[in-house]
Amino acid sequence: MTGRVVDGLLASDLAAVAERLRAITVQVRGRGRGAGSGSGVVWRPGLVVTNAHVATGRSFVVETGDGAVREADVVASDARRDLAVLRVATDRLPVAEVAPPGALRVGALVVAVGNPLGLSGAVTTGIVHALPAPRRGAALILADLRLLPGNSGGPLSDATGRVVGVNAMILRGLAAAIPSDAVERYLERMRLAA
């Protein structure tokens, strides 16, 4: 290690990352019977990325970290990629900073924020467990990090708070996230890119 961690810098750095992530994380709640709920990431002004398995209804509300509740509509959804995009009628929400592709290494710290069990903005930390070769074109980040069902659709970030992926599922106890570049490609394909 490079030196002693003094004056609680590590803790305050982690708190700062958590705060940045909470600001870009929303709670997604479906309306009506059978509608899903989970988390989402404000990816672009007015656009929230979540999982397709969260956005299973037509209309949703998103609740931001400040407690404001806004209407949201599904503008794109792809079950195979497990990605969906919601539009919110405001562009004032803080937007995620996305990590450049390929920067992630096995062993690097990662941080997840989500709304498991209705706990808003719950933070979990861990490391990148493995970066397996893509299967049928779909890459996944596997993280040694505790996820709970309500984390679905929420951000996975690196140690600087840049979003490296969208948490999608739990695979044999490991957190599985869709890499940010796969999200970017999907947004471009849906002509939702900036």
Added chain:
Amino acid sequence: MSALRRERSSTLETLSEDLAAAVERAAASVVAVHARPRIASSAVLWRPGVVVTADHTVRKDDGVTVTLGDGRSVAATLAGRDAATDVAVLRIDAERVPVADFAAAGALKVGHVVLQVGRTGGGGHSASFGVVGALVGPWRTWRGAEIAQLIQLDLTIHDGFSGSPLVDAEGKVVGLNTSGLARGLAVALPVAVVDPVVDALLAKGRIARGYLGVGLQPVELPPALARKYDPPRRSALVVLNVDPDGPSERGGLQLGDVIVDVDQRPVADVRDVLSLLGPDRVGSAVRLGVVRGGAPIAVSVTIAERPAR
């Protein structure tokens, strides 16, 4: 995104970089072992050409292959295995794999950050993160090995990563991970415990351990019986099971016999008997003081070697 460049690199970033670097350094000596159906396990190059893994992941003695960090697959031969400590040793012919870098002995403390570094069947490396939860021992494994120290981990050994090394924050090996030694709990055998096992397995292929072939349970002796002994005995061991053709059966021990002493030393706990079954006792006879049908008798049993599985 470049507009958001920060002035200083945070301690969190530094920690992240250091952990990833530690994982990369350690991974150079980690291989995947293919010795069971479906799921590979991990192993570490302990010495030149000598690979150490968790015994319970090696389900066959022949046809074992290992995948190296560069993706090559090479044949491995089983040099020896010890179920009691859950250690297996394989030999491979791969000169370019660097031998693991070991941490100084005895430096590990409760609370230290540790990493599990494995290799997946596909050849990529993997890691999980945690801390040393406790350093326990001496401890007796359920298969009868006496271990000076065991590292109990607050860390998840994910499926397929028993046999991988436990490394410190610098990537130096401090132990061998296994979930097969303590009822699925994540533990690691310290390097100082693994080393002599590796020596013995390379020399002989196995470690002999004494074996009586009985199932025992502590019981309280009735006062009338307890008073017959001097000093009076409060408890003893009842025989619940006698292995067919095992050493105790050959010696004439019977179901329901109550063992009061072994070589005239009182036994009140199963551990009292296990402690008399070290490798040096194999082949020697013990005299069991037994109560059968209310009457004290003596039974002589020749300690055998514990079966490999």
